[in-house]
Amino acid sequence: MDFRLTQEEEAFRNEFRAWLRQTLPVDWDPFNQPTFKDPEKIRDAYRAFQKNLFKAGYAGMHYDKAYGGQGRSLMEGVIVSQETGRTCISLAMPGVITHGMALPLIYFCGSEAQKHAFIPKILDGSLLWCQGFSEPDAGSDVANISTMAIRDGNDYIVNGQKVWTSMAHFADYCLLVVRTDPDSRKHKGLSYLLVDMSLPGIEPRPMTQITGEAEFNEVFFDNVRVPVASLIGEEGQGWKMAITTLMFERAMGDVVISAAYETNIERLVQMAESTKTAGKPMIEDPVSRQQIAQAYIEIMALKFHGLRNFSSHVKSGIPGPEGSIGKLLWSEPNQRITEAAIDMQGPAGQIAGGPWSVQNGTWQYAFLRSKGNTIEAGTSEIQRNIIGERVLGLPKDAPRV
Amino acid sequence: MDITLSKTQQNIAKEARRFLKKECPPEVVQEMYSDDPAFTDDLWQKMVEMDWMALRIPEGYGGMGMEQIDMSLLLEEMGRAIVPGPFFATVVLAAEIILAAGTSDQKTQYLKHISDGTIKATLALHEPDGGDDPGYIHMSAERDGDDFLITGTKLYVPDAHLVDFIIIPVNTHVSDNFKNSISLFILDAREKGITISPQPTMDATRKLSTVSLDRVRLSKRAVLGELNQAWDPMLHALQRAQVGLCAESVGGAQRAMEIATDYAKVRVQYDQPIGSFQAVKHMCAQMFMEAESSRSMLYWASWAQDHGDKNEAAIAASSAKSYCTEAFTKVASKGIQVLGGTGFTMDNEMHLYLKRAKANQAALGSPKYHRERVMQILSPLAM
Numbered sequence: 001m002d003f004r005l006t007q008e009e010e011a012f013r014n015e016f017r018a019w020l021r022q023t024l025p026v027d028w029d030p031f032n033q034p035t036f037k038d039p040e041k042i043r044d045a046y047r048a049f050q051k052n053l054f055k056a057g058y059a060g061m062h063y064d065k066a067y068g069g070q071g072r073s074l075m076e077g078v079i080v081s082q083e084t085g086r087t088c089i090s091l092a093m094p095g096v097i098t099h100g101m102a103l104p105l106i107y108f109c110g111s112e113a114q115k116h117a118f119i120p121k122i123l124d125g126s127l128l129w130c131q132g133f134s135e136p137d138a139g140s141d142v143a144n145i146s147t148m149a150i151r152d153g154n155d156y157i158v159n160g161q162k163v164w165t166s167m168a169h170f171a172d173y174c175l176l177v178v179r180t181d182p183d184s185r186k187h188k189g190l191s192y193l194l195v196d197m198s199l200p201g202i203e204p205r206p207m208t209q210i211t212g213e214a215e216f217n218e219v220f221f222d223n224v225r226v227p228v229a230s231l232i233g234e235e236g237q238g239w240k241m242a243i244t245t246l247m248f249e250r251a252m253g254d255v256v257i258s259a260a261y262e263t264n265i266e267r268l269v270q271m272a273e274s275t276k277t278a279g280k281p282m283i284e285d286p287v288s289r290q291q292i293a294q295a296y297i298e299i300m301a302l303k304f305h306g307l308r309n310f311s312s313h314v315k316s317g318i319p320g321p322e323g324s325i326g327k328l329l330w331s332e333p334n335q336r337i338t339e340a341a342i343d344m345q346g347p348a349g350q351i352a353g354g355p356w357s358v359q360n361g362t363w364q365y366a367f368l369r370s371k372g373n374t375i376e377a378g379t380s381e382i383q384r385n386i387i388g389e390r391v392l393g394l395p396k397d398a399p400r401v
Numbered sequence: 402m403d404i405t406l407s408k409t410q411q412n413i414a415k416e417a418r419r420f421l422k423k424e425c426p427p428e429v430v431q432e433m434y435s436d437d438p439a440f441t442d443d444l445w446q447k448m449v450e451m452d453w454m455a456l457r458i459p460e461g462y463g464g465m466g467m468e469q470i471d472m473s474l475l476l477e478e479m480g481r482a483i484v485p486g487p488f489f490a491t492v493v494l495a496a497e498i499i500l501a502a503g504t505s506d507q508k509t510q511y512l513k514h515i516s517d518g519t520i521k522a523t524l525a526l527h528e529p530d531g532g533d534d535p536g537y538i539h540m541s542a543e544r545d546g547d548d549f550l551i552t553g554t555k556l557y558v559p560d561a562h563l564v565d566f567i568i569i570p571v572n573t574h575v576s577d578n579f580k581n582s583i584s585l586f587i588l589d590a591r592e593k594g595i596t597i598s599p600q601p602t603m604d605a606t607r608k609l610s611t612v613s614l615d616r617v618r619l620s621k622r623a624v625l626g627e628l629n630q631a632w633d634p635m636l637h638a639l640q641r642a643q644v645g646l647c648a649e650s651v652g653g654a655q656r657a658m659e660i661a662t663d664y665a666k667v668r669v670q671y672d673q674p675i676g677s678f679q680a681v682k683h684m685c686a687q688m689f690m691e692a693e694s695s696r697s698m699l700y701w702a703s704w705a706q707d708h709g710d711k712n713e714a715a716i717a718a719s720s721a722k723s724y725c726t727e728a729f730t731k732v733a734s735k736g737i738q739v740l741g742g743t744g745f746t747m748d749n750e751m752h753l754y755l756k757r758a759k760a761n762q763a764a765l766g767s768p769k770y771h772r773e774r775v776m777q778i779l780s781p782l783a784m
Contacts, residue, residue: 001410001470002403003704009402075402269780283780286773293772296779297720304404305697311404325690381679387689388682392662395677 003307005079013079016058020087023052031267031362033090036213043128043170046094050125053080059123063107068120074314078255085259092256094167098122100253102129102175105192109233109241114194118173130171130197132162132219133242139164140382143186143239147221149178149193151228156180156193158201158224164376168204168217171197177242180235190238193230200224211368254306254326261299261334264366268292268341271359277346291340298333305329324391327383331373338367404700410474417478420451425482427750433485434605434753440486440563449518454492458500462512469641470703473648477699480649481656483753485606487521487560493645494559494638495522498568502585502626502634511566511587522566522587525555525612526639526765533763533770535639536632538572538583540614549573549623550616551586557764561597561610564590569614574629583632585625592617604756639765640718644702646761647721650729651695653761657732657754658688661739668741675739684735691728698724716778719771726762733758 005013034041053059054068061077063069070076084092092099099122106118121127138144147160158178168174174195181189195202201224206214233241272283272292282288306326341363342349353361374380388394406414424447433439448454457472458464472493479488496515499508514520531537540553551571561567566587573584590597594617599610626634662685665676675681702721705714733755737744744751762768 001406001700001704002708003701004708005402265779273780273782289776290769290772292779293775294723296775297724297772300701300717300720301694301698301724304701305694307402308404308697308700311402315403315405325693328690329694381683384683384686385679387686388676392676392685392689394662394665394682394685395674397677397679397682398673 003304005075009075009079012076013083016080016083019056019058020083023049023056024088028088030088030090030263032360035211035365036215039170039214042090042094045091046128047125049088049091050095050123054124059125060103060119063103063119063123067107067115068123078252078310081252081256082259085256086263089256089260089263094128095125097131097166097171097175098127098129101131102173102194105175105232105241106194108244109192111232113229114232118194127172128167128170129173129175130165130168131175131177132165132168132195133177134164135161136163140379143190145177145179145190147176147178148182149180149191149226150182151180152225154228155225156228156230158193158195158221158226160221162219162221164207164216165204165219166216166376168197168219169206169214173197174202174219177238184236187239189236191235192232192238192241193226194232195224195226195230199226210371211365252310254302254330255310257330258299258303258306261330261337262303264337265292265296265299267359267362268295268337271341271363272344275345275348275358282344285344288344291344295333295337295340298337302326302329302333324383324387327378328380331370331380334366334373335370338363338370342367404697406474410471413471414474414478416451417453417475418481420447421478421482421484425484427753430483430485430606430753431750437599438563439606439608440560444484445486445488445518448488453488454496454518455516457492458496458512458516462508462516464512464516468703469644469706470700472641473644473699473703476645476648477652477655477696480652480757483606483653483750483757487523487563489607489642489645489649490523490559490561490564491515491521494524494642495564495566495568497638497641498524498585498635499587499625501638502631504626507587507625520566521560521564522568523559523561523564525558525561525567525569527556527558529554529556533766535570535636535766536579538570538579540569540571542571542573542584542586542619543616545618547621549586549619549621551614551619552616553614555612555614557600557609558597558612559764560608561590561612562599562608566590567595567612568625569612570631570635576629580632581629583630583635584628585631585635586619586623587625588617588619588623592619594618602760604753604760606753606757607760640714641706643718643722643765643771644699644706646765647695647699647702647725650725650758650761651692651699653754653757654688654692654695654725654729654732657729657736657751658685658692660751660754661685661688661736661744664740664743681739684739688732688735691732695721695725695728712778716775719766719774719778722766723768723771723775726758727768729758730755730762 057070058080060069061072061080062074065071103122106114133142135145149156149158174197176193176195177190178193179189180191201222203220204217206217208214272288275282345358348358351357352364389396424444455464456467460466499511526535528537528539542549542551567590568585568587570583570585572582574582576582594615596613597610599608602609665681665685666674668675698721702717705717736751740751743749
């Protein structure tokens, strides 16, 4: 057992850290970056950063060179993600679906033509993706999808509505789950399409979330003609592909998130050191000290659980059962930590920005945004069902009569 | 980076589980629970034959010289089985302190006999009014020629009623810096002037005693290591013992989760297994999450004791001690809830887990104490 990086990995990490320092502006402040209130700005910032990564040879670390990747180890891929998460998560965030879902799905399930067409353009930042899963009647019951894709010559005609589609208002492509067999029910008969968002008949309508910004959308599909060549994998195999790719990327995702949250703890300590309450530094208040330490401890549990999971995954090739709890381990602590941060501020906890706010109101934003954490990407309740049924082997809920 | 177990390490756990299933099944623990010494020589001897006492003791002193992580894997299994008796006090507390603080003569004298099972020992750390602060040491030593006369009371001393030797930290030097004032003494438990009074404990598988010393006369030879310089080695050894409690807690949480989950699969109400109801299923899932994430913390803290720098070893031990023991308590509490009325009876083994969980949480620094310790490392300048 060894928690350290190897010498080569450590050298690579230092090299990448130095590159980041050189590339980011001198006065870079990870906590004061544009939000989704300014979608063009964050999209452009993502594209520019990803392009730089690509040019410098840090994009798609563990992907095959034939498709524009670097052909390096998974661990080096993790190092890039960790360091990016630690220093500039806001630049990587708009690409979370692109790199966490679209890229692995195309890499593992796509045809040669699709891999060559999409992977290089994902890696150099020119294609940004959203994913169309949820629908008004298919939330947690995601297999209840009713958006239809009916074959017509060389096209599918797509009709239906998606919802909670993050970044659809500025994405170039959509990873769209549709029902290709109108007589099918539930998991069967679902397929994946790689859909160009500029096609006629697609209309994203941004929805304002409780932070005041619009990160997600309703997306309407009205007789959209999607070429049959956009189908990825086999028709009717969409569900299986979704599950496999999601599991594969989960381990990586947890590692990135924990790196970003570690920075949050440093920021929390800074807050307590630089803010006064009753004329005394907050850091001297025993209750605040307990809260900050608890925050640190929970993030360490996330970090080391993520690394352990990733490590056993690399060794065995299969994600272990410990992977299934990663989502719960980041979403729920993040809610507790951001709430503790504004509680510690006392009356200033009400102020969301301006000169009398604490740390420019970033904790107020983080607190509100965290409420989405236990809903997005599978609610906590769905995660506990998955653990209960698939890991512990408990019986499924039988409908009561 | 490789956070997986080697074949040898997997075998430590496998062998231990097989042994304890046979030698220390729940019926035996339940029997010992209602028994006063909560210990049998027979089980002790068999554990000696398994070489468990020798695991962490260096080869030069008759042991196997293995690392903290190896001990953690063994303790995980012992926690799973709620093994009663002075193994923890002797091997995890006393031996580690002798290892950290003792002179090489003392190591030869004591460690060899700990590793072959012939002596048992414990640490008498806490004092009245000190709470869980290991630095609150007011027991003093009066000099009488070359001897020391020691008077005072030590509390919550694990398994003192069973041991041959007791190690006590004493304040021996009037200095502004208490770190240069602490000495360790190792004394025969039957020394004249010592009274050992077992106290009623919530967890009857881990007995705690009050140890009173009334002008106990000790020679210089009873000083473990260097006079007045015991603070650092003692903290170092305590850290390893704290990680040991984490390991027990992870094993206990794992087993409590399994008992509850197995029950939820077979207990039928409203014509279906209760595990099909989300309210119950989600409790089981939560228990799994607590146990698995605790295990990740345990591995980090264990590894850091042997390979991390001083700060990492300390912050990892304190983080894990707080996290794993609280998690164990949450898991055992939910375990009783899932089992319903059955879980609330003495006949069912779940009570053993709840009681051990609370004992592990309170011993060697409560979560509150350890969170404060974490904070002192995160923000060393304040306070």
